[in-house]
Amino acid sequence: MDTIQYNLPQSRIPQAWYNILADLPKPMAPALHPGTHQPLGPDDLAPIFPMSLILQEVSTEREIEIPGEVRQIYAQWRPAPLFRARRLEKALDTPAHIYYKYEGVSPAGSHKMNTAVPQVYYNKLEGTKHISTETGAGQWGSALAMACAMFGIDCKVFMVRVSYNQKPYRRALIEAFGASISASPSMETESGRAILAQHPDSKGSLGIAISEAVEVAAKDPDTKYALGSVLNHVLLHQTVIGLEAIEQMALAGDEPDVVIACAGGGSNFAGIAMPYLGRKLKGQSNARLVAVEPAACPTLTKGKFLYDFGDTAHLTPLLRMYTLGSTFMPPGIHAGGLRYHGMGPLVSHVLDLGLIEAATVQQLDAFAAGIQFARAEGIMPAPEANHAIAHAIREALEAKAEGKPRTILFNLSGHGHFDMQSYLDYQAGKLENYEYPAEEIAMALAGLPTME
Numbered sequence: 001m002d003t004i005q006y007n008l009p010q011s012r013i014p015q016a017w018y019n020i021l022a023d024l025p026k027p028m029a030p031a032l033h034p035g036t037h038q039p040l041g042p043d044d045l046a047p048i049f050p051m052s053l054i055l056q057e058v059s060t061e062r063e064i065e066i067p068g069e070v071r072q073i074y075a076q077w078r079p080a081p082l083f084r085a086r087r088l089e090k091a092l093d094t095p096a097h098i099y100y101k102y103e104g105v106s107p108a109g110s111h112k113m114n115t116a117v118p119q120v121y122y123n124k125l126e127g128t129k130h131i132s133t134e135t136g137a138g139q140w141g142s143a144l145a146m147a148c149a150m151f152g153i154d155c156k157v158f159m160v161r162v163s164y165n166q167k168p169y170r171r172a173l174i175e176a177f178g179a180s181i182s183a184s185p186s187m188e189t190e191s192g193r194a195i196l197a198q199h200p201d202s203k204g205s206l207g208i209a210i211s212e213a214v215e216v217a218a219k220d221p222d223t224k225y226a227l228g229s230v231l232n233h234v235l236l237h238q239t240v241i242g243l244e245a246i247e248q249m250a251l252a253g254d255e256p257d258v259v260i261a262c263a264g265g266g267s268n269f270a271g272i273a274m275p276y277l278g279r280k281l282k283g284q285s286n287a288r289l290v291a292v293e294p295a296a297c298p299t300l301t302k303g304k305f306l307y308d309f310g311d312t313a314h315l316t317p318l319l320r321m322y323t324l325g326s327t328f329m330p331p332g333i334h335a336g337g338l339r340y341h342g343m344g345p346l347v348s349h350v351l352d353l354g355l356i357e358a359a360t361v362q363q364l365d366a367f368a369a370g371i372q373f374a375r376a377e378g379i380m381p382a383p384e385a386n387h388a389i390a391h392a393i394r395e396a397l398e399a400k401a402e403g404k405p406r407t408i409l410f411n412l413s414g415h416g417h418f419d420m421q422s423y424l425d426y427q428a429g430k431l432e433n434y435e436y437p438a439e440e441i442a443m444a445l446a447g448l449p450t451m452e
């Protein structure tokens with residue numbers, strides 16, 4: 001029989017997360033205080049994050065040990081399986097080898113559990129009673145709600161309104177795990193009320209939901225804020241994906257020519273790509289690393305690499321990142337987790353250094369790829385992950401056109417079982433492509449903070 005899964009035993013769950021900052025040729029620009037424009041110190045972040053996560057955020061240690069309690073919880077779904085997509089290869093009639101790391105086996109259905117668990121763990125150690133957060137697609141909100149239930153912490157989720165309406169069962173899951181949830185923008189915060197006063201029909205965005213969640217945490221000493229992407233410590237926790245994949249590809253006896261993941265804030269991309277980038281910098285890999293984003297929200301390919309706010313109400317520090325402008329309101333595409341105006345500063349930095357590549361995919365092409373994948377492999381992907389699949393198929397067809405082999409590895413960041421309305425809409429011909437919203441992006445970029 002041909003091997004389909006290349007799996008590791010529980011004992012191979014990584015012992016440490018891998019921090020690429022230890023190996024980069026140039027350090028990242030620091031996060032700045034929004035008032036003084038001076039580099040942030042740990043104390044500036046203490047009102048909203050526990051100190052252990054703040055220290056991870058700025059750490060340049062190569063390896064950061066994963067606490068035993070976190071590894072024990074990881075053992076429920078890690079090591080995650082690595083599949084060879086043999087039926088997809090056949091359907092495409094390509095000489096390429098296609099592999100995917102499947103993160104949809106986590107209890108919440110995506111890679112987001114990999115960081116939800118350690119974030120709640122460190123909060124619990126430091127005595128946090130409540131955690132507030134935003135969620136786009138609902139994957140992060142449900143992951144955090146589950147982790148909070150495991151550690152006995154209250155959880156409050158602001159869910160982007162368009163997703164709240166599109167995905168009632170994600171909402172139900174979040175509530176089943178005991179979290180409370182509001183559609184964002186809401187009337188519960190000053191930031192939400194300000195947006196609704198100007199735009200009563202606002203569909204919301206991750207930038208607005210972040211403002212609401214940060215505001216709630218900043219106002220209450222017992223509440224901390226948790227972010228599901230973008231920041232260094234979140235990307236760090238996701239490196240278990242790539243560390244496992246490296247061992248699994250060795251089991252398969254293959255070495256990737258290209259590693260692909262979708263990118264919203266950059267966490268699942270960093271998770272699979274940074275361990276490979278570490279190998280590349282040591283001359284042990286030649287893999288191209290490709291972050292794939294929606295054409296409707298083309299942060300890496302059409303944004304600017306500048307200091308900007310992480311949220312719409314400008315409550316967060318200034319981050320040097322690729323951005324479309326913090327007031328940019330992305331179209332209501334179904335890949336809710338990719339509707340973010342910025343990109344993780346670490347992913348932005350390595351793109352700026354020319355160490356990774358970026359590509360875009362249109363909404364209809366993403367769904368077509370997801371359906372093709374599902375019919376071949378029998379797994380329904382999350383709409384976000386469809387972007388990675390679409391690019392993997394592009395690479396496989398290029399290899400076919402060249403008549404040359406190519407080894408493709410992509411991250412299947414989550415399943416789409418709660419996203420079936422979007423597939424119904426796609427099949428009914430109700431979805432559309434969005435052209436690059438040039439005018440709106442130009443307007444939002446014109447409003448970027450000026451740095452002296």
Ligand SMILES: Cc1ncc(COP(=O)(O)O)c(C=O)c1O
Pocket residue numbers: 110111136137138139140228229230262263264265266267268269336337338382384385413414415
């Ligand atoms: C399944 C899935 N994939 C990808 C993403 C994008 O986030 P990131 O770029 O941080 O991986 C999300 C975000 O919600 C998601 O739910």
